[in-house]
Amino acid sequence: MTDQTLSLPLTERPAAIRPSTSYWSGVRRRLARDPVTMICAAILLVILAAVIFAPLLFPLDPYKTSMIRRLKPPGTPGFLLGTDELGRDMLARLIHGGRLSLFMGFAPVLVATCIGATLGIIAGYAGGAVNMGIMRIMDVFYAFPSVLLAVAISGALGPGIINGLFALTLVFIPPITRVAESVTTQIRAQDFVDAARATGASATRIVTGHVLSNVAGPILVYAAGLISVSIIIASGLSFLGLGVSPPTPEWGLMLSAMRQAIYVAPVNAVLPGAMIFIVSICFNMMSDGVRSAMDVRA
Amino acid sequence: MIFYVIRRILYVIPIAIGVTIVCFMLIHLAPGDPPDAVLPDNAPPEMVEEVRAAYGFDKPLPVQYAYWLSRVVTGDFGRSIMTQRSVASEVFPAVLNSLTIAAAAIVLALFVGVLFGALSGYRSGTLTDRAITFVATTGISVPHYWLAMVLIIVFAVNMRILPATGMGPGGSSGFAFNLENLRYMVLPAIALAVGPAAIIARSVRGTVSEIRKQDFIQTLYAKGLGPTRVFLHVAKNAAPTLLAIIGLQTAHLLGGSILVETVFSWPGAGFLLHSAIFSRDLPILQGAVLVLAMFFVATNLVVDVLQTFFDPRLRRG
Numbered sequence: 375m376t377d378q379t380l381s382l383p384l385t386e387r388p389a390a391i392r393p394s395t396s397y398w399s400g401v402r403r404r405l406a407r408d409p410v411t412m413i414c415a416a417i418l419l420v421i422l423a424a425v426i427f428a429p430l431l432f433p434l435d436p437y438k439t440s441m442i443r444r445l446k447p448p449g450t451p452g453f454l455l456g457t458d459e460l461g462r463d464m465l466a467r468l469i470h471g472g473r474l475s476l477f478m479g480f481a482p483v484l485v486a487t488c489i490g491a492t493l494g495i496i497a498g499y500a501g502g503a504v505n506m507g508i509m510r511i512m513d514v515f516y517a518f519p520s521v522l523l524a525v526a527i528s529g530a531l532g533p534g535i536i537n538g539l540f541a542l543t544l545v546f547i548p549p550i551t552r553v554a555e556s557v558t559t560q561i562r563a564q565d566f567v568d569a570a571r572a573t574g575a576s577a578t579r580i581v582t583g584h585v586l587s588n589v590a591g592p593i594l595v596y597a598a599g600l601i602s603v604s605i606i607i608a609s610g611l612s613f614l615g616l617g618v619s620p621p622t623p624e625w626g627l628m629l630s631a632m633r634q635a636i637y638v639a640p641v642n643a644v645l646p647g648a649m650i651f652i653v654s655i656c657f658n659m660m661s662d663g664v665r666s667a668m669d670v671r672a
Numbered sequence: 673m674i675f676y677v678i679r680r681i682l683y684v685i686p687i688a689i690g691v692t693i694v695c696f697m698l699i700h701l702a703p704g705d706p707p708d709a710v711l712p713d714n715a716p717p718e719m720v721e722e723v724r725a726a727y728g729f730d731k732p733l734p735v736q737y738a739y740w741l742s743r744v745v746t747g748d749f750g751r752s753i754m755t756q757r758s759v760a761s762e763v764f765p766a767v768l769n770s771l772t773i774a775a776a777a778i779v780l781a782l783f784v785g786v787l788f789g790a791l792s793g794y795r796s797g798t799l800t801d802r803a804i805t806f807v808a809t810t811g812i813s814v815p816h817y818w819l820a821m822v823l824i825i826v827f828a829v830n831m832r833i834l835p836a837t838g839m840g841p842g843g844s845s846g847f848a849f850n851l852e853n854l855r856y857m858v859l860p861a862i863a864l865a866v867g868p869a870a871i872i873a874r875s876v877r878g879t880v881s882e883i884r885k886q887d888f889i890q891t892l893y894a895k896g897l898g899p900t901r902v903f904l905h906v907a908k909n910a911a912p913t914l915l916a917i918i919g920l921q922t923a924h925l926l927g928g929s930i931l932v933e934t935v936f937s938w939p940g941a942g943f944l945l946h947s948a949i950f951s952r953d954l955p956i957l958q959g960a961v962l963v964l965a966m967f968f969v970a971t972n973l974v975v976d977v978l979q980t981f982f983d984p985r986l987r988r989g
Contacts, residue, residue: 514690517969518961519927526961529949530698606815610931613817614946629818633935640825647818655813662809 404667411663414656421653425472434466436623448641456642458632464642468649471623474535475650478617478624479605482539486546487597493547494554495589499562499581509555512548520545524607528616538617542608546600553596557589595668599661602654609650625650677977684973691969692744695962696737699954711753749959754951759959762944767963770933770940774925776857777864782918785869789876796881804873811870817931820863824935827859834858837937860936864929868921875917879910912983919975923968 405411428434448456448464456464497508515523528541561567562585570580609626611617618624620631628646636643707720707729715723724730731739743749749759792804828836835856883889883906892902930942937943941960948956 510686511690513687514694517687517691517972518694518965519924519968521924521930522927522961522964522968525930525945525949526695526698526957527701529945529957530701530954532703532952602813609815610817613931614934615950629821633821636821636825637829640829644818644822644825647815647821650815651813651818654815655810658809658813 401664401667405663408663408667411660411667414659414663417652418656418660421472421649422476425469425476428469429473434463434469436462436467436470437621438462447639448645456639456645458628458635458642464645467623467628468625468645471625471628471646472649474618474622475605475609475625476653478535478538478542478608479601479653482542482546482608483597483600483604485539485543486550486600487593489543490547490550491554491589491593494551494593495558495581495585497551498555498558498589499577499585501559501562505555508551512551515544515548516552520603521607521610524611525614525616528611533616533619535618538608538611541611541616542604545607546604549600550593550597554589554593557592558585561585561588591668595661595665598664599658602657602661605650605654605657673981676980680973680976684969688966688969691965692741692962693737695958695965696740698958698961700733702954744962749962750955752948752956753953754947754956759955762956763941763959763963766939766941766944766960767967769938770926770929770942770964773857773860773864773933773938773940774922774929776861777925778868778918778922780861780865781869781872781921784865785872786876786914789873790880792873792877793880793884796877796884801877805877808870808873808877811866812874814866816863816867816928817935819866820860820932820935823859823863837935860932860938863932863935864925867928868925871921872914872917876910876914879913880906883909912979915975915979915982919971919978923971926964926967 458464458467493508493512497505518526524541524545527544528537531537531540567580567584570584575583608617609624609629612624612626613630615630618627620627625646629643629650632639632643632646707723711720711723729736747760749763751757752759752762755762788804788808792801792808795801824836827834836859838856889902889906892905897905926941929938929940930945932938933940933942934946941964944956945960947953948960
């Protein structure tokens with residue numbers, strides 16, 4: 375430190391110095407420049423807004439049946455997207471059904487992320503026998519194909535939303551635990567963790583203060599990629615007659631109910647599945663975009 | 673190598689035991705008294721007591737598990753509630769049918785996935801690459817049970833060129849290798865293959881473009897090798913990763929086939945599971961899940977061993 379640098383006139387400051395940008399603002403900038411990610415985000419926002427607010431703003435009745443209006447094609451006056459096999463308004467049912475379908479996509483991933491991250495961080499940080507114990511149990515659940523495990527558990531428990539949510543959560547805990555464990559193991563070997571321990575920080579403090587902030591990113595990115603899988607499997611469970619029960623509108627259940635109608639009204643029959651497809655592709659495109667925006671090497 | 677194989681097999685045993693424990697618990701997960709779960713609703717009380725004694729439902733759980741396991745290893749999975757036939761006689765033919773369609777699907781997925789994945793990896797960063805990546809992401813995102821319905825609508829209902837459901841003409845449920853029966857396999861195979869093909873294409877793309885960036889590829893070109901010879905080197909280096917993905921996808925196909933088989937009324941394990949769920953036939957559910965999961969474990973073991981065969985570096989891990 376010299377007096378000279380301190381007394382440097384303001385005008386002579388090197389112009390090349392940019393305001394320091396953080397990692398996350400860089401990520402945000404790269405995301406904003408990615409048209410595909412932005413379009414997908416916009417579509418998802420529209421669907422989310424429609425699903426949440428449309429039933430509050432417009433009189434939509436997803437339960438009103440009518441024998442004379444069955445399977446009307448999309449565009450029928452009063453029924454923008456036609457009617458289903460019992461003459462119920464498809465648009466109203468798709469909007470109401472989206473609430474449950476999206477919820478059954480998000481909720482299991484959210485709960486599984488909390489449980490899986492906790493287990494994985496404990497296993498990764500503690501190491502040794504604790505790691506062995508937790509990870510070998512996860513290996514057992516990993517030994518089932520995910521759809522099979524979900525069907526097996528909710529099949530044994532019987533139909534019902536809660537049973538479906540429980541089965542899905544159980545399916546997603548092992549993969550998230552694995553990711554959390556491997557990231558935590560890597561972080562734990564870093565010098566700054568040793569430094570923190572040398573200063574006398576407790577294990578709790580190291581985990582909450584140092585480890586968590588470093589492992590949260592990879593875990594969340596991984597979990598976000600699971601949301602589309604969760605929506606597809608959740609609707610799949612309802613499609614099989616597990617999960618949601620009629621007459622509650624839900625995309626998978628609607629798709630299953632309309633299966634007999636494919637010969638008469640194919641467009642109506644594929645609509646609920648098209649919704650699942652759109653939501654899932656947008657989520658996948660978005661998580662791809664976020665992943666590459668977070669990848670500094672790219 | 674032989675020691676490694678033995679070690680892998682020893683490592684799989686606790687997992688296999690864990691899988692049997694989970695399958696065993698499925699009956700106890702079901703609401704109500706366990707004998708009710710394995711008997712028809714109208715079973716007479718003396719039959720309930722008989723089953724309770726025979727299955728050991730009055731004993732503590734670990735003892736029950738030992739009873740159950742000792743029967744399962746001899747191939748006795750209990751009796752179906754629906755048909756009163758033994759679970760094994762229902763499950764094994766169904767699993768065979770599932771394997772038939774899964775095999776067709778994995779061959780299709782491999783061909784398409786490797787071809788487009790390699791093309792994409794070689795054209796990394798170009799429009800071709802972006803187009804293939806986009807299609808692959810679409811393939812991963814599509815709900816396969818919905819795709820199955822769309823395929824039926826397009827090819828069976830509108831164009832009438834392929835049969836909509838079933839495994840063969842006249843509702844036959846056995847497999848025969850002739851043109852008429854093969855036509856019934858086309859749509860289910862496509863519906864099942866799309867997801868794995870997309871995943872294979874994505875990982876082949878990643879692996880190939882990663883390998884092509886490495887120094888030894890430059891050396892090979894500098895040495896004067898033509899593109900074909902260099903491709904052989906790329907292929908050899910990509911093999912272990914590819915093998916892992918293929919193994920995982922093959923195994924997942926069996927699980928994923930539940931929904932597709934339901935849509936196509938394909939008489940496989942998935943279709944059986946579906947009807948078992950509807951009639952609350954828990955012995956069938958348990959048996960089918962156990963057989964499929966064991967198959968999954970075995971596939972993973974074979975893949976692990978093959979992988980180290982191709983890439984000896986992995987053996988140290």
